Amino acid sequence: MRLIQFRPEGIYCVPGKFFIDPWLPVDIALITHGHADHARWGMKKYLCHHFTVPILRSRISPDIQVQGISYDENIKVNDVQVSFHPAGHIIGSAQIRLEYKGRIVVISGDYKLQNDGLSTPFDPVKCHEYVSESTFGLPIYQWKSVERQNEELANWVVHNQSYHKTSVFVGYSLGKAQRIMKAVEDTGPLYVHYSIHKLNQAYESVGIKLPKYEVLDFREDVKHVNQGIVIVPPALVDSNAIRKIPNMAYAICSGWMTVRGARRWRSADAGFAISDHADWNDLLTAIKLSEAEKVYVTHGQTAVFSKYLNEIGIASEEVKTEFGEEDDEIVSAKVEGNVV
Amino acid sequence: MRAFAKLVHALDSTNKTNQKLEAVHHFFREAEDKDKLWFLALFSGRRPKRAVSTTLLREWAKEITKIPEWLFLESYSSVGDLGETISLLLPDPKGYMEYSLSEWMDKINQLPFYDEYEKKQFILKVWGSLPHQERFIFNKLLGGSFRLGLSTKGLVNAISSYYNLDASIVSHSIMGEWTVQNSNFEELVHGEYVDSNLSKPYPFCLAYPIENIEETLSDLSKWQIEYKWDGIRGQVIKRNDEIFIWSRGEELITDQFPEIVNEVRKWEGDFVLDGEILAIANGEILNFTALQKRLNRKVLSKKILEEVPVGMYVYDILEHNNKDLRNESMSYRRKMLESYFVNKQLISIKLSTIVKSESLVELSYIRERAREINSEGLMLKHKDSVYHVGRKKGDWWKWKIAPLTIDAVLIYAQKGSGRRSSQYTDYTFAVRDNENLVTIAKAYSGLTDKEIQEVSRFVNKNAVEKFGPVRTVKPELVFEIAFEGIGWSTRHKAGVALRFPRILRWRKDKTVAEIDDLESVKKLIH
Numbered sequence: 001m002r003l004i005q006f007r008p009e010g011i012y013c014v015p016g017k018f019f020i021d022p023w024l025p026v027d028i029a030l031i032t033h034g035h036a037d038h039a040r041w042g043m044k045k046y047l048c049h050h051f052t053v054p055i056l057r058s059r060i061s062p063d064i065q066v067q068g069i070s071y072d073e074n075i076k077v078n079d080v081q082v083s084f085h086p087a088g089h090i091i092g093s094a095q096i097r098l099e100y101k102g103r104i105v106v107i108s109g110d111y112k113l114q115n116d117g118l119s120t121p122f123d124p125v126k127c128h129e130y131v132s133e134s135t136f137g138l139p140i141y142q143w144k145s146v147e148r149q150n151e152e153l154a155n156w157v158v159h160n161q162s163y164h165k166t167s168v169f170v171g172y173s174l175g176k177a178q179r180i181m182k183a184v185e186d187t188g189p190l191y192v193h194y195s196i197h198k199l200n201q202a203y204e205s206v207g208i209k210l211p212k213y214e215v216l217d218f219r220e221d222v223k224h225v226n227q228g229i230v231i232v233p234p235a236l237v238d239s240n241a242i243r244k245i246p247n248m249a250y251a252i253c254s255g256w257m258t259v260r261g262a263r264r265w266r267s268a269d270a271g272f273a274i275s276d277h278a279d280w281n282d283l284l285t286a287i288k289l290s291e292a293e294k295v296y297v298t299h300g301q302t303a304v305f306s307k308y309l310n311e312i313g314i315a316s317e318e319v320k321t322e323f324g325e326e327d328d329e330i331v332s333a334k335v336e337g338n339v340v
Numbered sequence: 341m342r343a344f345a346k347l348v349h350a351l352d353s354t355n356k357t358n359q360k361l362e363a364v365h366h367f368f369r370e371a372e373d374k375d376k377l378w379f380l381a382l383f384s385g386r387r388p389k390r391a392v393s394t395t396l397l398r399e400w401a402k403e404i405t406k407i408p409e410w411l412f413l414e415s416y417s418s419v420g421d422l423g424e425t426i427s428l429l430l431p432d433p434k435g436y437m438e439y440s441l442s443e444w445m446d447k448i449n450q451l452p453f454y455d456e457y458e459k460k461q462f463i464l465k466v467w468g469s470l471p472h473q474e475r476f477i478f479n480k481l482l483g484g485s486f487r488l489g490l491s492t493k494g495l496v497n498a499i500s501s502y503y504n505l506d507a508s509i510v511s512h513s514i515m516g517e518w519t520v521q522n523s524n525f526e527e528l529v530h531g532e533y534v535d536s537n538l539s540k541p542y543p544f545c546l547a548y549p550i551e552n553i554e555e556t557l558s559d560l561s562k563w564q565i566e567y568k569w570d571g572i573r574g575q576v577i578k579r580n581d582e583i584f585i586w587s588r589g590e591e592l593i594t595d596q597f598p599e600i601v602n603e604v605r606k607w608e609g610d611f612v613l614d615g616e617i618l619a620i621a622n623g624e625i626l627n628f629t630a631l632q633k634r635l636n637r638k639v640l641s642k643k644i645l646e647e648v649p650v651g652m653y654v655y656d657i658l659e660h661n662n663k664d665l666r667n668e669s670m671s672y673r674r675k676m677l678e679s680y681f682v683n684k685q686l687i688s689i690k691l692s693t694i695v696k697s698e699s700l701v702e703l704s705y706i707r708e709r710a711r712e713i714n715s716e717g718l719m720l721k722h723k724d725s726v727y728h729v730g731r732k733k734g735d736w737w738k739w740k741i742a743p744l745t746i747d748a749v750l751i752y753a754q755k756g757s758g759r760r761s762s763q764y765t766d767y768t769f770a771v772r773d774n775e776n777l778v779t780i781a782k783a784y785s786g787l788t789d790k791e792i793q794e795v796s797r798f799v800n801k802n803a804v805e806k807f808g809p810v811r812t813v814k815p816e817l818v819f820e821i822a823f824e825g826i827g828w829s830t831r832h833k834a835g836v837a838l839r840f841p842r843i844l845r846w847r848k849d850k851t852v853a854e855i856d857d858l859e860s861v862k863k864l865i866h
């Protein structure tokens with residue numbers, strides 16, 4: 001019997017009779033992390049890491065039925081041994097390990113190997129089959145170190161201040177926004193959009209300390225943010241709300257900003273290649289560390305990445321999923337809900 | 341090169357004119373004279389000849405990164421620029437090479453004297469010693485176009501505002517032939533080499549599309565009206581018995597049009613004329629496709645010279661016996677121009693005809709029929725107007741005939757290069773040819789960002805191939821394509837070529853069954 005199957009509803013664990021990150025409503029859903037393309041509405045029961053619980057309640061609904069679990073804790077679901085292991089992507093993000101009759105499969109969701117200082121660092125898990133993303137599965141994507149990235153963000157803020165400008169960062173509300181907050185801590189007064197504040201509360205509820213900030217209400221006058229630091233979600237790009245910010249210089253933080261063309265297309269004042277996904281080398285490292293004999297590539301550069309894996313002697317197959325459709329890296333204006 | 345890299349980065353990351361100006365001024369304050377000259381040379385298209393082929397650069401990059409050819413091509417098609425792709429693929433540098441821009445250019449100019457092994461040694465050393473942004477610029481300096489975020493106009497404005505000079509003087513001063521070796525930046529921008537340089541053209545005066553027709557043309561007697569021609573706008577210069585022809589793209593194209601040169605040679609005196617180079621046979625102006633056969637040829641055979649004779653319709657005179665006439669009125673310049681044509685037997689050079697019309701109704705009628713003589717519409721120049729530098733609203737207008745349009749279906753999509761390299765932005769369209777589809781046009785622009793994303797999503801879901809830059813897609817999306825002209829073509833499978841095709845709009849209301857067929861498209865040709 002195969003341990004997992006790729007079904008129209010999502011990734012299915014056959015003996016366990018549950019799904020991992022399904023995109024259609026099912027009975028039992030194991031959730032790798034709280035991003036919208038992995039954690040969807042309509043499941044009868046959710047199982048995820050403790051830190052993901054408040055995110056799901058905040059994102060989906062406060063009255064969903066959800067059970068939290070710690071990293072490395074073992075539980076049985078219909079004879080399948082299930083455990084969650086740090087994926088380093090955002091807080092609570094996990095690689096889900098399934099073991100049944102000696103066969104091990106790991107579904108890694110989204111992950112990164114760099115330690116961002118907020119999420120629990122990635123922990124490699126050995127398995128027979130590994131399910132991997134490949135959002136940045138091209139060798140042109142090679143991240144700078146986190147220290148260097150943070151330094152660049154802080155320098156940019158200081159540079160703007162010397163020109164009496166307000167630094168506006170565009171970053172996904174869950175994960176990216178909090179990283180930016182950390183990076184620019186102590187460089188100036190910090191303001192965040194309401195949707196980010198909502199997720200900050202989820203962070204704080206599990207004991208993660210974030211820098212001091214003020215919530216920005218775009219329905220009110222926002223002149224007081226002048227020369228400070230503002231963080232907004234991608235949905236606000238090109239909106240009237242953002243135009244109210246005085247003396248704005250705005251930066252987009254996303255792995256796509258590696259390429260000059262992408263930076264120029266969004267015509268931001270600055271683009272920083274900062275990502276919560278693994279870059280090319282780290283994707284390969286994670287896969288090698290898993291020692292898997294078979295790798296399923298779920299979203300991103302699936303065709304390219306799995307072809308390359310096969311060429312270097314790692315059996316691989318691309319799988320069609322609905323992950324990445326509303327990818328946390330997409331920088332275009334998209335309605336994210338709760339946008340004023 | 342840090343200062344120059346900073347400048348390029350700053351120009352690249354904003355589209356606000358003020359910030360670009362600020363960045364250039366900052367560079368002017370800090371950079372050495374020779375660096376400024378190189379900056380000016382590079383941004384005005386005076387780059388040295390490529391000394392290392394792109395094939396070699398690719399080979400070396402693959403060798404270092406150990407990635408297979410197909411993966412290199414995938415990366416390239418996703419980035420859209422070879423120099424940038426290579427720089428992104430290379431591992432982090434180990435050291436740093438500290439040279440100014442002009443020192444780098446000196447080194448690059450030495451490359452033609454190296455053998456292949458020495459070239460490789462040098463390039464690999466540089467690649468291993470520069471951080472990404474500088475490495476990318478170095479690759480750009482090695483060859484290829486160097487137009488990073490600053491137009492010629494922006495360049496001229498930056499210089500003129502920095503030195504408090506008139507923009508037209510600056511454009512004049514930096515145009516033409518000068519070399520970094522023999523010039524000094526300050527002297528150059530202050531026009532100190534102008535007189536010694538016979539070839540220098542003037543910046544072209546351009547027109548805006550007409551607005552508020554009734555109001556603008558309320559008094560027709562104030563306007564000089566001519567046909568607008570679809571050829572190559574050119575400037576013919578005769579000074580001290582030397583003749584130069586410049587295109588609007590600031591390219592010297594004298595050698596391409598011997599007919600014009602020979603006839604101008606017979607004229608007395610010195611002058612600068614502004615006109616349109618066109619294919620003209622037996623007094624009739626030919627379709628644009630004819631002129632295209634004459635362009636960019638290394639050798640002009642007798643056969644092609646006979647097949648496609650070229651001439652020029654002269655619009656304006658800018659200089660007469662070394663006197664700049666640009667501040668004289670249009671009517672004055674026209675009179676002067678007409679005097680040149682008195683008692684001359686001319687074959688290739690013609691005076692642009694004045695269109696006479698009593699009323700706006702009559703004029704619109706003339707405009708609508710312009711296509712019959714292969715004209716694009718009308719030009720309206722105020723009789724009091726001076727010859728401006730570039731575009732200025734109010735004095736000169738173009739009143740073009742409405743574009744032709746067809747409905748066609750999307751069959752191929754390609755990722756854009758540069759600015760939009762993450763999206764599918766380059767499209768190929770087809771019309772029906774009996775039971776088949778036949779490619780009719782390629783078009784890039786015309787959609788909004790949102791529509792491009794929507795098309796990209798469609799392409800991702802409906803593509804036949806998974807690798808390489810071009811995707812064949814299910815013929816489903818219908819677009820209205822506008823174009824300025826159409827002519828016969830043996831180079832295209834459809835047998836016709838469209839002039840300046842562009843996407844007018846996405847016809848979501850139409851299906852592939854409703855697109856145009858080739859026969860009806862051919863009927864649009866005169």
Ligand SMILES: [Zn+2]
Nearest residue numbers: 035089110328
């Ligand atoms: Zn995610």
Ligand SMILES: [Zn+2]
Nearest residue numbers: 037110323324
């Ligand atoms: Zn994902």
